[in-house]
Amino acid sequence: xxxxxxxxxxxxxxxxxxxxxxxxxxxxxxxxxxxxxxxxxxxxxxxxxxxxxxxxxxxxxxxxxxxxxxxxxxxxxxxxxxxxxxxxx
Numbered sequence: 081x082x083x084x085x086x087x088x089x090x091x092x093x094x095x096x097x098x099x100x101x102x103x104x105x106x107x108x109x110x111x112x113x114x115x116x117x118x119x120x121x122x123x124x125x126x127x128x129x130x131x132x133x134x135x136x137x138x139x140x141x142x143x144x145x146x147x148x149x150x151x152x153x154x155x156x157x158x159x160x161x162x163x164x165x166x167x168x169x
Contacts, residue, residue, distance in 0.1 A: 081108075082103055083150070085101075085113070085117065086098065091131065104146060110142045113152070114128050114133065124154070133153070134151075
């Protein structure tokens with residue numbers, strides 16, 4: 081099946097595009113998707129150990145199957161803030 085994966089943050093920067101189209105085999109899992117992403121866009125390969133995949137706006141583990149027509153997103157870990165930046169009341 082043909083799928084489009086939306087890319088966010090550093091994944092978008094490394095791919096040079098907001099999304100990437102991939103061909104997935106029937107019954108593909110998130111782990112298979114990650115492998116195909118690395119093959120199609122080697123610049124994403126270093127992110128794979130920490131890259132999260134969302135299926136229909138819900139984070140999915142590597143063993144989760146990808147249903148046909150699903151909305152897919154690749155989301156790298158997010159960092160931000162600084163020490164001592166939390167507000168207290």
